[in-house]
């Protein structure tokens with residue numbers, strides 16, 4: 001997996017927890033490269049899984065919750081790292097629709113050895129189904145990314161994970177308008 005995803009995970013732990021916790025996670029994960037990652041390098045995705053496992057032990061939070069939070073945070077980091085991929089987008093639906101055909105395609109131009117996951121989007125009226133599939137078990141990160149982009153564009157949409165979809169290598173997310181609150 002591209003180093004950017006793992007290096008940013010270290011940065012997220014530093015910011016969301018603390019630099020000391022990030023150090024403790026790296027030590028506990030027993031990583032081959034001592035937690036040093038270059039953006040363009042390629043590393044086993046198991047390094048990221050090891051870090052999430054270690055952080056879960058240290059923070060007593062479930063791995064799935066941590067992976068989702070990381071994805072949410074990563075959504076806004078991608079905007080800082082790859083601003084050109086966000087030009088012209090004003091809503092989350094159009095942006096998410098273009099991940100497979102545009103954004104991840106740009107990623108593979110930047111990093112020819114990248115193996116991005118498949119993000120298939122089906123639009124049905126006002127609803128959107130985002131399907132994630134990968135040889136990597138990172139469906140929770142995908143969930144966080146979808147939530148993160150909806151938050152960024154400020155759209156009034158909710159994300160519901162289809163509990164019938166097999167995780168963690170695949171997942172389906174339904175993006176839709178929240179049901180109106182009853183006043184009674």
Ligand code: HEM
Pocket residue numbers: 001002003004005078082085086096099103104107113114115116117119130132134135136137138139141142143145146149
């Ligand atoms: C402009 C927006 C985006 C950029 C720049 C981007 C960039 C990247 C990059 C650089 C990788 C690493 C690929 C590799 O290691 O070979 C990656 C992987 C990934 N992307 Fe994206 N991505 C974007 C949008 C999204 C969205 C919206 C989702 C979720 C629906 C998503 C889900 C993932 C996941 C879960 C991975 C981890 C690898 C895997 O599961 O196989 N990405 N992305």
